[in-house]
Amino acid sequence: MRESAESIASAALDCRLRKQLGDFSLDISLSVPSSGVTALFGQSGSGKTSLLRLIAGLDRPDEGHVRLGSRTLTDRAKRLHVPIHRRRLGVVFQEARLFPHYRVRGNLTYGMAPSARRRFDDLVSLLGIESLLDRLPGTLSGGEARRVAIGRALLTEPELLLMDEPLTGLDGDRKQELLNYLVRMTRDIDIPIVYVSHDTAEIAAIADHLALVEKGRLIAHGPLDDLMMRLDLTDRLGGFDAATRLLARLDKHDDHYALSHVVLNDGQRLKVPRIDRPLGAQVRLRIGVRDVALAREMPSGTSYRNGLRASIDAIEPSPQSPSTVEVLLRLGDQRLRARLTREACDEMQLREGQSVIALIRSVAFDAQSR
Numbered sequence: 001m002r003e004s005a006e007s008i009a010s011a012a013l014d015c016r017l018r019k020q021l022g023d024f025s026l027d028i029s030l031s032v033p034s035s036g037v038t039a040l041f042g043q044s045g046s047g048k049t050s051l052l053r054l055i056a057g058l059d060r061p062d063e064g065h066v067r068l069g070s071r072t073l074t075d076r077a078k079r080l081h082v083p084i085h086r087r088r089l090g091v092v093f094q095e096a097r098l099f100p101h102y103r104v105r106g107n108l109t110y111g112m113a114p115s116a117r118r119r120f121d122d123l124v125s126l127l128g129i130e131s132l133l134d135r136l137p138g139t140l141s142g143g144e145a146r147r148v149a150i151g152r153a154l155l156t157e158p159e160l161l162l163m164d165e166p167l168t169g170l171d172g173d174r175k176q177e178l179l180n181y182l183v184r185m186t187r188d189i190d191i192p193i194v195y196v197s198h199d200t201a202e203i204a205a206i207a208d209h210l211a212l213v214e215k216g217r218l219i220a221h222g223p224l225d226d227l228m229m230r231l232d233l234t235d236r237l238g239g240f241d242a243a244t245r246l247l248a249r250l251d252k253h254d255d256h257y258a259l260s261h262v263v264l265n266d267g268q269r270l271k272v273p274r275i276d277r278p279l280g281a282q283v284r285l286r287i288g289v290r291d292v293a294l295a296r297e298m299p300s301g302t303s304y305r306n307g308l309r310a311s312i313d314a315i316e317p318s319p320q321s322p323s324t325v326e327v328l329l330r331l332g333d334q335r336l337r338a339r340l341t342r343e344a345c346d347e348m349q350l351r352e353g354q355s356v357i358a359l360i361r362s363v364a365f366d367a368q369s370r
């Protein structure tokens, strides 16, 4: 297991938890940084919800502790167990769990911290629920109800936000819409967020850090961008659809071709399908490892819109197929991964340390405002 020193030093949530649930045993130590989204990711039945319930105080561990900043929330050895309503947590589950007889406004203000009153309007607007305030929960769509539940959790001014698959059960458009809200919202609030999901695209859109859970154990933990470069985790992090991410700044919109121009940290530019965000906004570009081709020089007369100068950090056999290799690239302080056939790699005589052009076919975006 590899952890970054930085993520441990700034940890706001620290837990070591052991619990036997029937035949299933959970045994996890986890540090969550004081801001940003830490995704708990793993297959169905790996123990994500059980871990979240222990952190929330819904269940008690057989052994271990949960600490949030300087507060101890659970300490089995000291027989300490702070009840959930005194933990100062916001919890959002798969089902919205709204009070059915209260209108949306009443659901939002129930339990609202007095200091949160001034944030009410901003939050309602951030979540896009202004027009729903006088409606009863029974009349809301799944996505709308989920947004109200998130608003209600945030208005209690929690010190930690726990979200258990908040997008599960929503269909394509609604899911994407709520994901966009969540990405923006999580950049705007400065508390640690633990986000449970088993969807790699969702994780790539929202998470800064990743805790990979398998059979009740933590098998990897650290910044998501580092874990996405690890070949030993490829199968778990999307397999054939594995991707890496580049951070960029939105520089220009081209209305004629419906494109946006973005600038990477190292000054290189990319043209991408239009991103509806203001100029200057930071965006994350998710680039599939199969969507990157390499050339020794910038080709002419090609349909590729984007060619980025990069240097080769490493070339490794693909974990998935004997016919392909993974080329790990460096662009300034960012990294990108490409999957090529072994034959192409040999014919091009690619070597570590070499300078190449990364040709990018298509990108997906996750807009963020940080």
Ligand SMILES: Nc1ncnc2c1ncn2[C@@H]1O[C@H](COP(=O)(O)OP(=O)(O)OP(=O)(O)O)[C@@H](O)[C@H]1O
Pocket: 021, 022, 023, 024, 042, 043, 044, 045, 046, 047, 048, 049, 050, 051, 198
């Ligand atoms: N109260 C319980 N008694 C017995 N077994 C339990 C109990 N609670 C959970 N389990 C088992 O623990 C394992 C982990 O469950 P958990 O719900 O934490 O997984 P998960 O990773 O959240 O899965 P999913 O993605 O499907 O929600 C499962 O095998 C589950 O059947």
